[in-house]
Amino acid sequence: MGELVKFIAQSLVDNPDQVDVREIEGEQTVVIELRVAPEDMGKVIGKQGRIAKAIRTVVKAAATKNNKRAVVEII
Amino acid sequence: MKKVESSGKTIDEAILMAVAQLGVQRDKLEIEILEEPVKGFFGFIGAKDAKVRATIKKTIGDRTKEFLMELLTYMDVEAIVDVTEKEEKVDVELRGRGMGLLIGHRGETLDALQYLTNLVVNKQGLKYKRINLDAENYRRKREETLRRLAKRLGYKVSKTRKRITLEPMNPFERRIIHAALQNDEYVRTYSEGEEPYRRVVITTK
Numbered sequence: 001m002g003e004l005v006k007f008i009a010q011s012l013v014d015n016p017d018q019v020d021v022r023e024i025e026g027e028q029t030v031v032i033e034l035r036v037a038p039e040d041m042g043k044v045i046g047k048q049g050r051i052a053k054a055i056r057t058v059v060k061a062a063a064t065k066n067n068k069r070a071v072v073e074i075i
Numbered sequence: 076m077k078k079v080e081s082s083g084k085t086i087d088e089a090i091l092m093a094v095a096q097l098g099v100q101r102d103k104l105e106i107e108i109l110e111e112p113v114k115g116f117f118g119f120i121g122a123k124d125a126k127v128r129a130t131i132k133k134t135i136g137d138r139t140k141e142f143l144m145e146l147l148t149y150m151d152v153e154a155i156v157d158v159t160e161k162e163e164k165v166d167v168e169l170r171g172r173g174m175g176l177l178i179g180h181r182g183e184t185l186d187a188l189q190y191l192t193n194l195v196v197n198k199q200g201l202k203y204k205r206i207n208l209d210a211e212n213y214r215r216k217r218e219e220t221l222r223r224l225a226k227r228l229g230y231k232v233s234k235t236r237k238r239i240t241l242e243p244m245n246p247f248e249r250r251i252i253h254a255a256l257q258n259d260e261y262v263r264t265y266s267e268g269e270e271p272y273r274r275v276v277i278t279t280k
Contacts, residue, residue: 012198054186057184057187058188061176062176
């Protein structure tokens with residue numbers, strides 16, 4: 001799941017080498033922490049969080065395949 | 076990516092050679108000059124040809140296919156990505172198993188994928204092209220369903236004289252409802268509320 005988030009984020013930002021993703025595995029939930037360069041924050045969040053919402057929707061769909069709940073946090 | 080190296084007496088001549096070899100138009104190529112030409116004495120002693128490297132530029136359609144194929148691999152979904160590039164838009168049709176997963180509830184995953192693809196492939200600011208993403212004809216079927224729903228509810232409103240408020244829909248779906256009842260003799264439609272909970276209302280004229 002982390003790889004997926006990383007790929008989407010790197011495709012969106014201007015500084016792909018500064019994208020960092022960490023996965024924290026729980027019993028049923030996996031938390032994915034996404035860090036990007038400060039000037040790229042808008043590129044992964046979007047107006048009224050529209051981009052962030054789209055990323056979460058795609059990740060959620062991919063996670064249901066593994067019967068897991070995925071939470072994407074942008075830090 | 077297809078590329079060739081070619082040479083000629085001048086840079087223009089070298090580029091012309093590359094155009095001929097690749098069989099595409101000049102504006103579809105990215106030209107990199109490898110060696111400037113040197114004239115030499117009497118035009119031949121010590122003369123050196125110009126050398127260029129020509130690469131076929133990726134179109135928005137190419138980038139769309141690349142992005143989606145890789146994205147689907149990370150999502151662990153096998154699908155065929157069919158891309159049709161037109162002057163002002165790119166139509167994409169996804170086919171294969173597990174399409175339900177890509178469509179999601181009321182098409183929300185499909186919408187999210189479409190939105191992200193639009194952002195990524197139009198990022199490099201060539202000429203903007205809208206990306207339309209569909210899977211297993213979902214959008215066409217949904218349009219059909221909505222049109223029938225609109226007609227049925229329009230009829231109901233005209234009979235009962237009571238207005239009906241539909242469930243929240245995205246702008247694209249609302250437009251289908253409005254269009255379906257646009258020329259109705261007895262009812263009219265409008266939208267109310269704020270995105271993403273905006274709803275269509277059908278009421279008598």
